[in-house]
Amino acid sequence: MSELRVRFAPSPTGHLHIGGARTALFNYLLARKEQGTFVLRIEDTDVARSTQESVDAILDAMKWLGFTCDEGPVYQSERFELYREKIDQLVSEGKAYRCYCRQDELDQKREAAQAKGLKPKYDGTCRDRSDHPENTPYVIRFRSPLSGETSFNDRVKGVITFSNDELDDLIIQRTDGTPTYNFVVVVDDATMNITLVLRGDDHINNTPRQIVMYKALGYPVPDFAHVPMILGSDKTRLSKRHGATSVMAYRDMGYLPEALVNYLVRLGWSHGDDEIFSMEELIEKFSLDNIGRSASVFNPDKLLWLNAHYIKTGHSQRLADLLKEYMQAAGIETSKGPNLVAVVKTLQERARTMVEMAEAARFYFADTVEVDPSAAEKFLTADKKPVLGAVIRHLHLLKQADEVSIGKTFDTIMEETGLKLGKIGPSVRVALTGSTSSPGIYEVISVLGIEESCRRLQRIQESL
Ligand code: GLU
Numbered sequence: 001m002s003e004l005r006v007r008f009a010p011s012p013t014g015h016l017h018i019g020g021a022r023t024a025l026f027n028y029l030l031a032r033k034e035q036g037t038f039v040l041r042i043e044d045t046d047v048a049r050s051t052q053e054s055v056d057a058i059l060d061a062m063k064w065l066g067f068t069c070d071e072g073p074v075y076q077s078e079r080f081e082l083y084r085e086k087i088d089q090l091v092s093e094g095k096a097y098r099c100y101c102r103q104d105e106l107d108q109k110r111e112a113a114q115a116k117g118l119k120p121k122y123d124g125t126c127r128d129r130s131d132h133p134e135n136t137p138y139v140i141r142f143r144s145p146l147s148g149e150t151s152f153n154d155r156v157k158g159v160i161t162f163s164n165d166e167l168d169d170l171i172i173q174r175t176d177g178t179p180t181y182n183f184v185v186v187v188d189d190a191t192m193n194i195t196l197v198l199r200g201d202d203h204i205n206n207t208p209r210q211i212v213m214y215k216a217l218g219y220p221v222p223d224f225a226h227v228p229m230i231l232g233s234d235k236t237r238l239s240k241r242h243g244a245t246s247v248m249a250y251r252d253m254g255y256l257p258e259a260l261v262n263y264l265v266r267l268g269w270s271h272g273d274d275e276i277f278s279m280e281e282l283i284e285k286f287s288l289d290n291i292g293r294s295a296s297v298f299n300p301d302k303l304l305w306l307n308a309h310y311i312k313t314g315h316s317q318r319l320a321d322l323l324k325e326y327m328q329a330a331g332i333e334t335s336k337g338p339n340l341v342a343v344v345k346t347l348q349e350r351a352r353t354m355v356e357m358a359e360a361a362r363f364y365f366a367d368t369v370e371v372d373p374s375a376a377e378k379f380l381t382a383d384k385k386p387v388l389g390a391v392i393r394h395l396h397l398l399k400q401a402d403e404v405s406i407g408k409t410f411d412t413i414m415e416e417t418g419l420k421l422g423k424i425g426p427s428v429r430v431a432l433t434g435s436t437s438s439p440g441i442y443e444v445i446s447v448l449g450i451e452e453s454c455r456r457l458q459r460i461q462e463s464l
Contacts, residue, residue, distance in 0.1 A: 256311065
C-alpha cells in the first residue's frame with residue numbers, strides 16, 4: 001500500500017450524476033494504480049436536503065460501475081461530535097467567533113454592497129465582539145485572514161493564488177448548531193488522512209477557504225487536483241436539458257457499465273489516440289498528468305458507439321443474464337422459448353443497447369408473431385403459399401438445426417423451386433420474425449428450432 005489516500009465525497013441530494021461518477025472514477029483509478037486507499041464519504045450534513053433514497057441511489061450506482069471503496073461509506077451525520085469539538089477549539093483559540101447578525105440585516109448589507117458594485121462580503125460586525133447576548137440565535141464564523149495570499153499548486157491546473165481579502169468570514173456552524181460544508185470537509189479530509197483531494201473544478205473557489213482552515217486547525221494541507229467541468233453540446237454545464245445525467249438512467253437505457261466507465265474516463269483524460277480501455281488498462285495507464293485543463297463536451301453518440309462495441313465483444317452468457325432483465329422490464333416473458341445465449345449471439349452484432357437488444361429479441365419469444373403490415377403486403381402474398389410449403393416440408397426432414405444443415409436445405413429448396421434465395425428468404429424472414437429486419441434466417445431458424453420455425457411458417461402459409 002502506498003501513502004496515497006483519496007476520497008469521493010458525494011452529497012446525497014439526488015442521483016449519482018455523470019460528473020460525480022467521473023470524479024469517483026478518477027479517484028478510484030488513482031487509488032488502484034498507486035495501491036492507495038479509496039474512501040467513500042457521504043456528505044450529509046445538510047439534513048434538510050439529504051435523503052436515504054439518494055444515499056441508496058449513489059451506492060447502487062457506485063456498485064454498478066464497479067467502484068469499490070476501501071473505507072466507508074463514512075457518514076458525516078455520524079461525526080457531529082467531532083465537528084463540534086473542532087469548532088469549540090477554534091472558538092476558544094479566537095480563530096472563530098459567534099455572530100449575532102440577523103439574516104435581514106445581512107441581506108440589507110449585501111444589497112447595499114451590490115448596489116455600490118462591491119463584492120458582497122461579511123462586514124465583520126461581530127468579529128471583535130466580546131458580549132454574549134442571551135437568547136439570541138447566532139452562527140459561528142471562521143476568522144479569515146484579512147491580508148496576504150493563499151496559494152496552492154493544483155495537480156491539474158498548476159499554481160492558483162487567491163488574495164485573502166477575497167475570503168469571507170465563512171459560517172462554519174449554522175444557528176441550528178449544524179456545521180457547514182467548507183468546515184466539515186477540512187476536518188474530514190484531515191482526520192481521514194486524505195493526501196489528495198481530487199474533485200470537480202466547481203470547488204476551486206472553496207479551496208483557499210479550506211486551506212486557511214487547515215492551517216487554523218493545525219492540519220497538514222493535502223494536495224489538490226481539480227478536474228474541468230463536463231459540458232453539454234451547447235457548451236453550457238451538463239444538465240438535464242442535454243438528456244439523461246444520472247448514471248442509473250444509462251443503465252435503464254441499456255448501457256453497459258464498462259461502456260460508461262470507458263466513456264467517462266475520456267471526458268478529460270487521454271492516452272494518445274486510444275479510445276477503448278478495459279478497467280485493467282485504465283488502472284495501469286491512468287495518471288493526473290494526462291488530464292486536460294479545459295472542459296470536455298459530453299457526446300452521446302460516442303457513448304453509444306462504445307456501448308455497441310462492448311455489446312459486440314461481450315461475453316454472451318453475461319449478456320444473456322442481462323437481457324433477461326431488460327426483457328422482463330419490457331414485459332416480455334422469457335421462461336419459455338429459445339435459449340437466451342443463442343438469442344444473444346444472433347443480436348450482439350446489431351444491438352447498440354440492451355434495450356435495443358430486448359426489442360430485437362421480442363419476436364423469438366412471441367407466441368404469435370405480430371407481422372408488420374407493410375412487410376406482409378410485400379412479402380406474404382398468396383403466390384408465396386407454395387414456396388413456404390416447400391420450406392416447411394424440407395425443414396421437417398432436417399435432423400439437425402445447425403446453420404450449415406439449414407443452409408443446405410435451402411439450397412435444395414432453391415433447386416426444387418427454381419427460385420433464388422432473394423425470392424424465398426424475405427418471405428420466410430417476415431413469417432418467422434414479423435419484420436424485414438432481423439438476424440439472418442438460418443440463424444433465426446437454428447435458434448427457434450425446426451418445430452417452432454415450422455409452426456410459425458405453417459400458420460402464415462395457411463393464412464395466405
Ligand atoms: N460534497 C461535495 C459535492 O458533492 C464534494 C465535496 C468535495 O469533493 O470536496 O459537491
